[in-house]
Amino acid sequence: MQAINFYSLIFYGFSALVLVSALNILLTKNVLYAAFSLLVSLFGVAALYVLMGADFIGIAQIMIYIGGILVLMIFGVMLTTKLKGEPILTQNRNVLSSLLVGTGLSTFLGLIFSQFEWANRPWIDQTALAEGSIRKLGIATMTDFLLPFELIAIMLLVALVAGTYLAKK
Known part of the structure; x- marks a missing residue:
């Protein structure tokens, strides 16, 4: 067993x-609280991307999902609550069945991923990982993929x- x-x-x-x-997000009744929980969840996913060496995807996650879509959702929720004057509440139906399906799917994926040898990843170019994903992506975008990028x-x-x-x- 390895030390953490x-x-x-x-x-x-x-x-x-x-x-x-x-x-x-699933268990709260207030939509605004669910949106703020989504904010925390998306920041966590962006941090995981950065930790795994995909800097560009992490920054794109923050800029697109948090900076654009989530802010739009929060403004929409805040403006609709101002119109009626009462908070928007959701009903948590089928919590037990959702929990069972989520647990079953997580167990299934965990069993699949536990059989996979994560240390040997031949599809990942270790030199590209060492020099950084943003630089490599920028060079590829402006050379090999310039025409599709412009289209x-x-x-x-x-x-x-x-x-x-x-x-x-």
Whole structure:
């Protein structure tokens, strides 16, 4: 049995934070509290990405999900509670069946992952991991994948203009 090092302790701490906040999302009755628990859960997932060496994915998680989508959800909840003057409450139906399905799925995935040899990962380029994922992603985006990157940017611009046009109509 190996001793737990500091890295593993931080990893398990963030994993526990994600699990506890995800449970709080499911079990709380107030939608605003559930949104704030989602905030904590998404921060924990971003921290796990950073700990696993995927810096870009962790930063993207914070910028896209927390900075955009979650803030929009919180504003929506706060504005709808101002209109009616009463908090929005949810009903926690099927908690027992959800808990059983979640426990069964977690056990199944745990059994699958326990059979996998995590130390030998030939699909991960160790040199790319050592030099950093952001630098490698930036170089690949601006050289090999420049045309698809620009096409996606143009498609997003067209979607934004079309959405603005439809919203005005």
